[in-house]
Amino acid sequence: MDDYQQIRQRHQNEEETEKPLLTEYENDNKYAKQPKENKEANNLLKEKPDLIIGCIFLVMGLITRYFQIGKSDIVVGFASQYLKREFYFDVHPPLGKMLIALAGYLVGYDGQWGWDSGATFPENINYKGMRIFCATFGALIVPLAYLTACNLKFPRKICILIGIMVLCENGLIVISKFVLLDPILIFFTSLSFFCLTKFHNQRDKPFSKDWYLWLFLTGVSIGCVTSVKWVGLFAVALVGLHTIWELWDYLGDLNMPMRTYINHWLARIVCLIIVPISVYAFNFYLHFTVLSRSGKGDAQMSSLFQAGLEGIDLSENPLNIAYNSRVTIKNAGYGGGLLHSHVQRYPAGSEQQQVTCYHHKDSNNDWVIKKPWNSEQVPDDKIEYVKNGDIIRLVHVQTTRNLHSHNVKAPITSYMNEVSCYGNATLGDSNDHWKVEIVEDMKTRKPENVRALLTKFRLRHVNSGCLLRSHNVNLPQWGFKQAEVACDKSKKADNQSNNMWNIERHWNDLMEPAPKATYKSKFINDFIDLNVAMWTSNNALVPDPDKEPDQLVSQAWQWPLALVGIRMCSWNDTTVKYYMMGNPFIWWFAFISIISLGTYSLFYILRRQRKITYVWGKNEWFDYCYRGLITFLGWGLHYLPFYIMGRVLYLHHYFPTIYFGIFVIGFMVDHISFYFKKVPMIYNIIVISVGTIIVISFFFFSKLTYGFTGPASQVKNREWLPSWHMATLSD
The missing domain is CATH 1.20.1310 (5 helical Cullin repeat like)
Structure with missing residues (x-):
């Protein structure tokens, strides 16, 4: 039997001997079913101290989060679109933003102000109320942490320690003081x-x-x-x-x-x-x-979805597409943009006019459908519908050049052909010809005509057989970071959504708008479209090699050791400055605890495998595995995936991780301290020492947490690590 188990066994034996003896009646009836009322009363009395302590932690959490919450009147955060009811696109799901919008509604904010980051709030906006709303969520995690520790059956001293660590975590306080998700x-x-x-x-x-x-x-x-x-x-x-x-x-x-x-x-x-x-x-x-009104995020959604928004005229589209119609053409891939061209030319390759996909609406997205060069053109006063299998030309309205492809490598995806604009109304060749191939229609099984919003089709280059394509590859700065358009000549190109298109906007003075209710999307389609667009945009949030390194960006390996922090606003002398960093001792203790937990667990597993006798109490090994594993998994699952993410990372991504890290600290403090439970004073000293260090560290860095004015040099004594740069940052 090892020392740890001997101590634990002696401790359990003493607890059993200290229990009062049962009377003869009680002994005979100790397994009898207790009345339900007595059970509920006993449970309430048992939980009452924890509820009282939880309420105390709630009050303390509110105080630490509300304190000086309006000290700075500089915008950090957002909350406008829901109040204006204008559709917008964001890479995050909507619940958090809807709650922030609710906060704005409750304090009388109408959403009309720009809410630009770094700007000063006008006097008519109750930004303090909105911050209090978000800070309340930050405060609620303090009693939740304590009660969760109680659920994990930690001793009450450890539960209180865990609550104190969450209460005094400087980073969690800073992030709670602004209107953020x-x-x-x-x-x-x-x-x-x-x-x-x-x-x-x-x-x-x-x-x-x-x-x-x-x-x-x-x-x-x-x-x-x-x-x-x-x-x-x-x-x-x-x-x-x-x-x-x-x-x-x-x-x-x-x-x-x-x-x-x-x-x-x-x-x-x-x-x-x-x-x-x-x-x-x-x-x-x-x-x-x-979000029932048209807004800045329309282009990220399907054309059919956009037709249902107020303030947009897609529902007035004539249904069947005809020659001489002016149209915009949207890529049918998830998050696809509008076929676009502008006067700028490719810097290499053919050096002809660029063709891209663009998510914003402007006149450079407009095209006119014409017959091929070798065919008689349709008179302007006649209607002839575009059918499946037709050969067409697409003329760019602003520059009068023709959509064109040839055997030249695309600028980024070099195994595909370049797509450009070439010629004019009288100059062109057969490389301007594209064949329409209808893929499907949302309301007709066997469509003959191309129909606005409803018909997906491919545009196959007649001479080379490749398909017009846009995908999630952005051109460099010379292409304004817009999506590349190329001609896909691969054998599997036919079934790829990025090689399919639909007509979004349709103008033709000879035709009437489609009947009402023609353009109506289904929720499930909109739900899938938006989530895939979010996924695509999330994956596109990668560091830009053309830009200077962002001082706010950090790497995952830097977080556990508290090597970085973030300034939350301007760093000039007259601004209230906030520096977001974790309580360093909490972060360092969490890192040490993770290593210790792995070491102890490996030691126990090896001894059990070697059949070395252990005297674990009933369910003790199960409880050790459960509490140790669930807290470690909470930490690991919220942290380790960031090592395989290609997206830009910031310090706040670690905050859910450190929440679980605090529980690992509590688990290891309790586990190691058990060796000293025979000497309660030593056990208490360990717990109190850890808590005291955390509290002192919190107060020492509170100047950065609650904001300060004046030169940054005054916090030089808090810049323990050269990588923090809290006293040397400049705008």
């Missing part, structure tokens, strides 16, 4: 963890009301966290791994009937799959319902 994200992350631990504690009462309640609330909470930012999927992964572990454990219980085991599966499928997806989808339904 992050405090909302961290709140729902902590709520998901709380509900999961609460549900786990119902293991002995499967299919009871409480069991179903907390399973359902776990599903709701992970649906909410995913609806704020996609990093919420890491919380989903934590719940999913816990579920797999439970179901695998139940599979080995030979006393469990198969019907009961199947019911466990069904309950989790409903509550942890169907419920979260429903919550996520419902938030998008609200998103589409509220």
Whole structure:
């Protein structure tokens, strides 16, 4: 038996001897069923101290987050589009932004002000109220952390220590003081963890009301966290791994009937799959319902979706496309832009006029459909519809040049052919000819005519056989960072959505608008389109090699060691300056605790494998694995994926991770301190010392947390690491 187990065993024996002896009546009836009222009363009395302490932490959390919240009147954050009801595009799901818009509505903000980052708030905007709304979410994670630690069955001293660490985490305070998504994200992350631990504690009462309640609330909470930012999927992964572990454990219980085991599966499928997806989808339904007017984000959505927005005239499109019609042509790939050209030329290759895809609407997106050069042109007063298989020319309205392709390498995707604009109304050749190939129509099985908004078609270059294509490759600065358009000659090109197009805007004075209700999209299509566009845009958030390094950007390896921080606004002497950094001792303790947890666990596993006798109490090894594993997984799942992400990274991406890191600290402090539980003074000294260091560190860096004015040199004594640059940053 090792020292750790001897100490634990002696401690348990002493606890048992200290228990009062049962009377003869009590001993005979100790397994008798207690009245329900007594049980509820006992549970309430047992939980009452934790609830009181939780309320104290809530008050302290509100104080630390609300303190001097209006000190700076500089804009950090956003919240306008929902209040103007104008559709916009963002890489994040809508729940967090809708909640911020709700905050604006509650304080009387109408959404008309620009809300430009770095600007000064006008007097008529109650920005303090909006900040308080977001700070409240940041404050709520403090009592949630304490109560979650209670659910994990940590000793109360450790629970309080965990609450203090979340309370005094400087980075979590700074991020909560502005109108940002992050405090909302961290709140729902902590709520998901709380509900999961609460549900786990119902293991002995499967299919009871409480069991179903907390399973359902776990599903709701992970649906909410995913609806704020996609990093919420890491919380989903934590719940999913816990579920797999439970179901695998139940599979080995030979006393469990198969019907009961199947019911466990069904309950989790409903509550942890169907419920979260429903919550996520419902938030998008609200998103589409509220944003009913045309706005800056229209072009990211399908043409059919845009036709249903107020203030846009797509619903007035004539239905059937005809020769001499003026049109805009949208790529049918997810997040695809509009076929576009401008007077600038390619710097290499043919050096002819550039053709790109552009997500914003302007006159350079307009084209006129003409017959090929060798055919008689349709008179301006006649209507002839464009049919499947027709050969057409596309003439750029602003420059009168023809859409053209030839055997020249595309500027970026060199294995495809270049697409350009060439010639004029009288000059051109057969490389200007494109064949229309209808792929599908949303309302007709066998369409003959190309129809605005409804028909997807390919444009095949007649001479080379390649297909007009746009994809998620941006041209360099000489192409204004717009999407490359090329001609795809691969054998598998026919079925790729990036090689398909539809007519978005259609003008023809000889034709009447389509009947009402012709252009109406389905929610499921809009939901999928927007999510794929978000995914595509997220993947495009990569560092720009043409720009100077951004001082705000950091790397994932820098976060656990607290090597970087972020200034939240201008750094001149007259501005209230905030420096967002974590409480360094919390971050360093978390890193040390992660390493220690891995070391201890490996040591125990090796000893068990070697059959070295352990005297773990009943369920102690299970509790060690559960608490150690779930806190480590929470940390690892929220951190390690950033090493394989190509997108730009910032310090705030680590904040959900450090929340779980704090629980790892609590777990390791409790585990190591157990060696000294025979000498309570030493155990208390360890816990109090850690808490004291955290609190002192919080106050030492609070000047940066709550904002300061004057020269940055006055905080030079807080610049412990040269990489922090808090005293040397300049605009």
